[in-house]
Amino acid sequence: MKDTRSGQKERTRQKLIETALELSTQKGYSTLSLREVSIAAGITPAAFYRHFRDMEDLGLVLLDEVSGSLRRLLRDARRRVDESGRAVEVSIHAFMDFVNNNANHFQLLLGERQGGSVAFRKAIHSELDQFIGELTEDLEKTYMGRNEPLRHPAYTAEAIVAVIFTVGAEALTLPKHKQEHLVTRLIEEVKMILRGSKLTPRTPNEKSLSKRKNVVPKRP
Amino acid sequence: MKDTRSGQKERTRQKLIETALELSTQKGYSTLSLREVSIAAGITPAAFYRHFRDMEDLGLVLLDEVSGSLRRLLRDARRRVDESGRAVEVSIHAFMDFVNNNANHFQLLLGERQGGSVAFRKAIHSELDQFIGELTEDLEKTYMGRNEPLRHPAYTAEAIVAVIFTVGAEALTLPKHKQEHLVTRLIEEVKMILRGSKLTPRTPNEKSLSKRKNVVPKRP
DNA sequence: ATATTAGGTATACAACCGTTTACTGAAAAG
DNA sequence: CTTTTCAGTAAACGGTTGTATACCTAATAT
Numbered sequence: 001m002k003d004t005r006s007g008q009k010e011r012t013r014q015k016l017i018e019t020a021l022e023l024s025t026q027k028g029y030s031t032l033s034l035r036e037v038s039i040a041a042g043i044t045p046a047a048f049y050r051h052f053r054d055m056e057d058l059g060l061v062l063l064d065e066v067s068g069s070l071r072r073l074l075r076d077a078r079r080r081v082d083e084s085g086r087a088v089e090v091s092i093h094a095f096m097d098f099v100n101n102n103a104n105h106f107q108l109l110l111g112e113r114q115g116g117s118v119a120f121r122k123a124i125h126s127e128l129d130q131f132i133g134e135l136t137e138d139l140e141k142t143y144m145g146r147n148e149p150l151r152h153p154a155y156t157a158e159a160i161v162a163v164i165f166t167v168g169a170e171a172l173t174l175p176k177h178k179q180e181h182l183v184t185r186l187i188e189e190v191k192m193i194l195r196g197s198k199l200t201p202r203t204p205n206e207k208s209l210s211k212r213k214n215v216v217p218k219r220p
Numbered sequence: 221m222k223d224t225r226s227g228q229k230e231r232t233r234q235k236l237i238e239t240a241l242e243l244s245t246q247k248g249y250s251t252l253s254l255r256e257v258s259i260a261a262g263i264t265p266a267a268f269y270r271h272f273r274d275m276e277d278l279g280l281v282l283l284d285e286v287s288g289s290l291r292r293l294l295r296d297a298r299r300r301v302d303e304s305g306r307a308v309e310v311s312i313h314a315f316m317d318f319v320n321n322n323a324n325h326f327q328l329l330l331g332e333r334q335g336g337s338v339a340f341r342k343a344i345h346s347e348l349d350q351f352i353g354e355l356t357e358d359l360e361k362t363y364m365g366r367n368e369p370l371r372h373p374a375y376t377a378e379a380i381v382a383v384i385f386t387v388g389a390e391a392l393t394l395p396k397h398k399q400e401h402l403v404t405r406l407i408e409e410v411k412m413i414l415r416g417s418k419l420t421p422r423t424p425n426e427k428s429l430s431k432r433k434n435v436v437p438k439r440p
Numbered sequence: 441a442t443a444t445t446a447g448g449t450a451t452a453c454a455a456c457c458g459t460t461t462a463c464t465g466a467a468a469a470g
Numbered sequence: 471c472t473t474t475t476c477a478g479t480a481a482a483c484g485g486t487t488g489t490a491t492a493c494c495t496a497a498t499a500t
Contacts (some may be wrong), residue, residue: 005497006333009447028335030251033487045488047448054488107334114389115248115329152408160410162386163379169334188372189379225467229477265458267478274458386453 002106013051015041019066020058021104029059029108030116056117063123066105070131073098078138087142088194092164092186099168110169132157156197163189171175221399233271235261237285241324249279250336251431276337280438283343286325290351293318298358307362308414312384319388320396330389352377369419376417384407 019041023032034055038048052058077094081087099106113124136157143150150156167186171179239261243252254275258268272278297314301307319326333344356377363370370376387406391399 003497005446008497028250030248030335034489035487043447044449046450046490049489050447095470111334114327114333115250115335141271151412155405155409155412158405159379159383159412162382166378166382185375185378189375192371192376192379192416193413194416196412196414223467225475225477232477254459256455263477264479266460266480269459270477378446 009050012041012043014049016043016048016058017062021057021065021108023105024062024066024111024162028111028115029062030112030120056119059112059120060123061115062108063120063127066109067127067130069098069102069105070127071100074131074134080180084096088187088190090204092190095164095168096171096179096183096186099171103172107169107172110165110172128161129166131149132161135161143198147200150194150197151199152197156193159197160190229270232261232263232267233264236263236268236271236278237282239283241285244282245324245327246333248335249282250332250340252427276339279332279336279340281341282328283340283347286329287350288326289318289322290347292360293322294351294354300392308407308410309405312403312410315384315388316391316399316403316406319391323392326388327392330385331391348381352381355381363418367420371419372417372419375412379413379417380410383413 016037020029020032022035023037023040032055034048035045037055037058038045050062051124066094073094076098077091080090080094101183109124109127112120113128116122116124129130132154139150139153139156143153166188171182174182240249240252240257243257243260247257251274254268255265257275257319258265272281294315296318297311300310300314304310329344332340333348334341336344350437352374356373359370359373359376363373384406387402387409391402394402
């Protein structure tokens, strides 16, 4: 294994990012100190400055990683829906897998949403807005394709995100095998929102007699 | 003005609570130090211990105040609904007034939901659960009385709370006169949830032709 | 082969932290 | 009037923080 200079630099940089993320899940990123992160990563506090200007700088880089996780979540959910249909169920399972497999990223997102510095908060909210925006597009496509347009896809997406993030936060505190109830609850709540946001009424007590077609609502 | 000893003690105790709350909105309660709170309240750090065991102790007392605020919010919302009907609209206006008039309390609730110590988090979640529980009861009463039972009042309440808290957090960042859009958005989202959680279908494109009565759903 | 570059170390600094200790002075109790 | 009580003060403690400085040394450039 060669020890090129830029290679080694990148390696300790990644080590800093990684240890900061790990420590942040235990006590909240905004309470981390430059010193403890540096030492936990195996370098001197002074060497920290060879990689980041300060802790906020590191934090914004971390948020970039979170951004990638969220994008992978959406890609994964779309793939699963394409494969099996049942959009709500499989999307929510994709989300729960995301929460469990990227617990650190998800926790960072939630924990610093109100907590961190101004730049931090702005970055997180921009990330969340983008996520909501992509979900909005997905909803529009899906329900347009079914001739069941939504009253207001953007509001629907906002409400869904509010709900899934709330439940996701709860899931973080539970071991994986105690989350089944959360999944059924989350599926039910998201379906509630979707039902209530449809422009065309559907009889709510039967599951998916779905092939009534081309019902375009008219005012009497 | 007499200077009784217990009176003076209570006064500085309140001053500590008040300044801790104010400072917490600027940088997050969990980042506050015992020293800065004490000095900002006008006493020596050592004197802090005459009132609270540590910062967490003070924080839990603060959460008691928040609890009271939430109860007043519910009481206020019920009163307004009793006076004028239009449950969703007036309840949401009550909530927005709560957010604006108790911004510090609301921000504490949101900010330390994931951030603070273990005891702190548990206290907040218990507070939130209680709030959801009371909302659940209100929903049950309201919709039973109208013969329009909800599929699952508890889930409905959870979803509504998730949405209103999300929007409330957004409202905190805006001046009061820029919140009209948030109000209409919030009303629409809550109505979506309620529509989708009703057991009896209603034609969604007409507002309140509400006196269809006694429609109890039967399975075929 | 030599000179330069640059990640990392060691150390020092002033500022702040939570907590303890001995003390003061005025209200309350006798 | 004397004694006791106790909220608040002043000072010190060991510890941690962010940051600046000088230095080392091995990979790179010449």
